[in-house]
Amino acid sequence: MSDKSSRRQFIDRSFRIIGFLGIGGAAGVLTKRASSSAVYQIDPFKCTSCDLCRTSCVLSLSAVKAVNDFEKCGYCMLCPAYMDVNSRPDEKGIPTGKVCPQDALKRRVVGRVDLEDPNNNYYEYAIDETRCDGCGKCVKACLPPAGNGSLRLEIRYTRCVECNECAIRVVCPDDAIVRVPVPGMAPTADSSEREKA
Ligand code: SF4
Ligand code: SF4
Ligand code: SF4
Numbered sequence: 687m688s689d690k691s692s693r694r695q696f697i698d699r700s701f702r703i704i705g706f707l708g709i710g711g712a713a714g715v716l717t718k719r720a721s722s723s724a725v726y727q728i729d730p731f732k733c734t735s736c737d738l739c740r741t742s743c744v745l746s747l748s749a750v751k752a753v754n755d756f757e758k759c760g761y762c763m764l765c766p767a768y769m770d771v772n773s774r775p776d777e778k779g780i781p782t783g784k785v786c787p788q789d790a791l792k793r794r795v796v797g798r799v800d801l802e803d804p805n806n807n808y809y810e811y812a813i814d815e816t817r818c819d820g821c822g823k824c825v826k827a828c829l830p831p832a833g834n835g836s837l838r839l840e841i842r843y844t845r846c847v848e849c850n851e852c853a854i855r856v857v858c859p860d861d862a863i864v865r866v867p868v869p870g871m872a873p874t875a876d877s878s879e880r881e882k883a
Contacts, residue, residue: 735822750820
């Protein structure tokens with residue numbers, strides 16, 4: 687896959703992410719807040735989950751949250767982003783510690799439930815955004831080969847106040863905060879800056 691097409695996919699995906707939030711709601715919030723036709727978002731191809739999104743957002747609880755791409759997630763019982771695989775195992779050999787310091791990663795069994803053997807079950811992992819502070823620990827733990835890389839960090843548009851200059855963008859060591867088009871508006875030179883890079 688060419689660099690350009692993967693970048694195109696990122697921008698396309700940012701629309702799908704907004705779809706996850708509810709296109710009407712998120713687009714309305716964005717149209718009201720955005721001073722231009724573009725908004726800040728995290729480029730998952732550049733972000734290294736360095737923890738500065740947690741500490742640098744102007745909001746007391748960062749507008750950056752982990753999100754799980756359910757199409758990529760393996761629905762694993764022994765999820766390395768959920769369980770601290772180095773923690774003490776219980777009597778069944780399952781690690782007792784969790785990766786998330788905020789207990790923001792929640793899981794539930796989906797599909798047919800095997801009560802005898804939990805290894806046969808599928809688990810859906812979702813983020814409680816009222817707790818997540820965007821530290822990125824789960825994102826790092828989900829990286830291959832341990833996980834499928836289904837977790838990533840995102841600026842959530844229902845929370846971001848669209849600062850003139852994103853405080854995270856100023857400090858980001860990986861230049862991973864980029865401008866993407868507001869949904870429903872055509873990309874402009876400003877919003878397409880990634881395309882040029
Ligand atoms: S500051 Fe940049 S590299 Fe660090 S977590 Fe945020 S977007 Fe990722
Ligand atoms: S980003 Fe940090 S706070 Fe949010 S779910 Fe992941 S580990 Fe928990
Ligand atoms: S624009 Fe402001 S509120 Fe939004 S993520 Fe950046 S620093 Fe936080």
